[in-house]
Amino acid sequence: MASKSLLPEINIERLPKHVAIIMDGNGRWAKKRALPRVVGHEYGVKSVRTVTEAAASLGVKYLTLYTFSTENWNRPKLEVTAIMTLLVRTIRKEVATLQKNNIRLRTIGDIKGLPTDAYNELLEAMKLTENNTQMDLILAINYSARWDIIQATKAIAQRVKSGELEVEQINETEISNALDTGHFPEPELLIRTSGEYRISNFMLWEMAYGEFYFTDAYWPEFDKESFYKAIIDYQKRERRFGKTSEQITDHHNA
Ligand code: IPE
Ligand code: IPE
Ligand code: MG
Numbered sequence: 293m294a295s296k297s298l299l300p301e302i303n304i305e306r307l308p309k310h311v312a313i314i315m316d317g318n319g320r321w322a323k324k325r326a327l328p329r330v331v332g333h334e335y336g337v338k339s340v341r342t343v344t345e346a347a348a349s350l351g352v353k354y355l356t357l358y359t360f361s362t363e364n365w366n367r368p369k370l371e372v373t374a375i376m377t378l379l380v381r382t383i384r385k386e387v388a389t390l391q392k393n394n395i396r397l398r399t400i401g402d403i404k405g406l407p408t409d410a411y412n413e414l415l416e417a418m419k420l421t422e423n424n425t426q427m428d429l430i431l432a433i434n435y436s437a438r439w440d441i442i443q444a445t446k447a448i449a450q451r452v453k454s455g456e457l458e459v460e461q462i463n464e465t466e467i468s469n470a471l472d473t474g475h476f477p478e479p480e481l482l483i484r485t486s487g488e489y490r491i492s493n494f495m496l497w498e499m500a501y502g503e504f505y506f507t508d509a510y511w512p513e514f515d516k517e518s519f520y521k522a523i524i525d526y527q528k529r530e531r532r533f534g535k536t537s538e539q540i541t542d543h544h545n546a
Contacts, residue, residue: 298520302350306527308480310354311347312502314494315339317486317510324510330374335512337382341389346516348393348427350523354476355429356400358494362436376406379433380413387417394426400472401435402443430476437496444470473498481526483519485511503529 315336322332340357347355359379365372383397390397397417404411414433447470451457457466468474478498484490487508491499505522507514532540 298517298524301524302520303527304351307351307523308526309352310356310477310479310481311352311523312356312358312479312482312495313343314358314482314484314492315511315514316484316488316492318512320486321510321512329371330378332510332512333375333378337378339511339514340382341386342515343519344395344427344429345389345393346519348395348429353427354479355427356432356473356476356479356495357430358432358435358492360401360433360435361493362402362434362439363493365434376410380410383413383417387420390417390421390424390429394424395421396424396428397421398428398430398475399433400430400440401433402439403433405434428476432494435472436493437491437498438493440472441497443472467497471497478502480531481505481522483507483522485509485514501531501533503531 318332318336319329320332321335322329325331344355360375364375387397397414399414399418403414406414414431444467448457448462448466452459452462468478473495478500479495479502481503482495482499483505485507487506489506495502503526505525507518507522509518530537530540
């Protein structure tokens with residue numbers, strides 16, 4: 293591989309504020325090497341560390357990692373247990389690195405539905421890092437976009453029922469704020485690894501105008517340079533939000 297870094301090609305003035313990643317392909321990465329799937333997840337943690345540090349040092353403000361979906365409970369029990377154990381172990385081990393890099397840990401998803409030790413570990417790490425300001429690392433755990441839309445709908449319905457909100461006041465802002473992702477700006481860029489071209493129940497509302505970037509690399513192979521490459525690709529795109537290209541590039545037509 294060429295040793296020249298892509299870093300100088302990144303325009304720091306035009307970074308996405310929020311990058312989200314569907315970290316996929318741990319199992320296939322392991323299978324290709326005749327290793328158990330769990331080993332793939334362990335190597336996936338290395339990529340988490342690398343990409344988190346790369347994003348934070350670039351100046352990305354929010355990094356969301358799709359860690360465990362509501363659908364992932366349907367995997368073999370042994371794999372689910374192994375992922376949960378790895379989660380606890382990783383958070384315990386990495387919290388010092390988060391502190392060192394001034395990164396605040398957050399989550400989206402129904403974390404109350406996690407095994408107690410995983411839940412407690414997450415709460416503790418979030419508490420410890422709550423005053424950090426360089427970047428928010430948001431783990432989507434026991435998350436799915438439809439789960440989030442349902443819980444947001446229930447919360448809004450409750451407010452209407454109690455008379456706090458009129459039906460006519462329900463708008464995009466109210467819905468965005470009621471979602472678990474409501475604390476964060478919407479991702480401008482969503483990366484999916486492993487050559488799959490689907491969204492797998494992730495950020496269905498938030499990605500209404502987000503940019504997609506797909507790569508064939510399995511998640512354990514995804515490194516700093518792969519991340520830079522995705523950012524550079526994103527920066528070449530023209531985001532039109534329904535307008536014409538002329539309106540975007542020529543301000544007299546706007
Ligand atoms: C992503 O890798 C990790 C999780 C979904 C937890 P996979 O485990 O889905 O890997 P593949 O898709 O089977 O290769
Ligand atoms: C999506 O990956 C979920 C996470 C990365 C946590 P999956 O591997 O579960 O997605 P599908 O089921 O193949 O679409
Ligand atoms: Mg997968």
